Amino acid sequence: MFRTHVHAGKGAPPSLDPKGLFAMPKNKHTPAGIPVPEDLRPWSAPWPYYTPVDITPPELTRKGLPASVAEGWAEPHVTPEDVPNWPARAAMALVPFTFDAYHWPLNPTGRTGKTGRNLGKWGENCAADPIVVAGDLDRDGERWVLLIQRSDTGQWAIPGGMVDPGETAPAALVRELLEETGVDLAGHTPTIVYAGYVDDPRNSDHAWVCTTAALYQLDHTVLAVGADDALAAAWFPFADLGALADGLDKVGGRLYGAHLPLLTAAVRRLNDCC
């Protein structure tokens, strides 16, 4: 049985990923933050002259925000101080978080070296990630996972996306999969394999992604076509993460590294139950 230990945010161990195919995502639209030494990540560690990089893109500044709000993906609050319902948001959070002295929400993993917002919302942004697996190792000698190629980083990722306002995570799993691949799994009951923080390149000290990742198991692969913000959709070998690395290597692809903990959880679940 394949086993590996993965620290979220650190990528895969070199033995598993000698070619660096599971690298952490780089997003050309998000500047790098300042380096944060491990011992200064916790908010409790004093860092008097901490000056994170503001990663807010033009479409989320005071001037650009109205157009983004009209497009439906951004909330209208220029700073966290404008958000009216922090107690409710904190109570509903997938991963608990605290606030600083100015009542700005603080990233639950600590300092990121980045400030501002390059996500739809301040604080926690909820995503949903459908991990669709086909085939049976004993029956077929292989198992496959459905990935899409992201248009922002060019890396291969789970076909997930953000949960819309008023939408549930189960509904978002089905909607995102359909939008990005054309695969309709409405009516299927998936198994949640991961619920927590995602090491997304757009995360900052005050806005970050958490996700619910759920496993769907199909008997056979089905037709999948990249659509919406996916450049392509394809099935990759998924007997274990080594098989996935080999499959990516064959097409010269790389994994969206932030999804490695989610896929690791899926492999563990599959191998535990079979």
Ligand SMILES: O=P(O)(O)OC[C@H]1O[C@@H](O)[C@H](O)[C@@H]1O
């Ligand atoms: O694809 P968009 O909507 O940009 O962002 C959501 C995705 O980004 C990741 O952090 C999440 O795990 C999810 O897959």
